[in-house]
Amino acid sequence: MLLLHLFIEFFIIGLFGFGGGYAMIPLMEQAVYKHRWLSQEQFTDIIAIAGSAPGPIATNSALVIGYQTSGIKGAIVAAGGNLLPALLLILLLIKFLSHHSQTHWLSRSLKGIHPVITALILYAGIRMGLQNGIFSTTADFTQYMIMGLAMILLYKKVSPAWVIGLSGVLGVLIYGF
Structure with missing residues (x-):
């Protein structure tokens, strides 16, 4: 049952984590705390390690969180759940963009998404800094x-x-x- 929860949570994170791995950190944090998979300190350590390791931070984080909760199977399930939405969305976007790449509404909607992505990344950085006592008066x-x-x-x-x-x-x- 834990493997199913891992897959579903990381699939949802991968599906709604627009802006790349750093924008997914708040979503991962929410899932980890909701299911009590890790402590706050463990999560922060995983993000630090995942960010400094080669490869995408979201995939690295999913691998380690999955491994911490369910071993090798958990790592595979969490990473697979995190990567599957991106793969499916890219395939759909390729099809869609090939037909609609010249429309103004598409470029305008993407311009509207950029500030949200920046805000999510900034939020993750500030939140991790506050949790670790890095920011003070x-x-x-x-x-x-x-x-x-x-x-x-x-x-x-x-x-x-x-x-x-x-x-x-x-x-x-x-x-x-």
């Missing part, structure tokens, strides 16, 4: 590190992989071995 080293790394990513042509690696080294140096 007084700036501490962690907040300066976030701002500095964000500036590096925004204004320098640096690979996010280097920034992740630098963050790990800084964490070891600052918080100890």
Whole structure:
């Protein structure tokens, strides 16, 4: 029964998670807490690992959440449930867009979706920061590190992989071995 719940939840997340993996994080968080599959700390750790690992964060997160709840079968079912809607929607969109690619209502509707996607990603980042005690009224080293790394990513042509690696080294140096 747990495998069926995993598949259904991740299928729904994949179906309504417009904007990519980061936009799906709030939906995953809601499902995880609703079914009590993981603690808040476990979920946050999974998102951090999934975001730093190669591949899409939504698929990586689904794999780990599925594995944590039901082992290898859970990982396969959760990832499959998460990927299936995208596959089906892409096939339908290819068919649809080939016939309607020049219509104005399509481009205007997509422009309306962009701010929502940005808001979902921002929401996920702020919520995870609040849950981990990263954001506070007084700036501490962690907040300066976030701002500095964000500036590096925004204004320098640096690979996010280097920034992740630098963050790990800084964490070891600052918080100890």
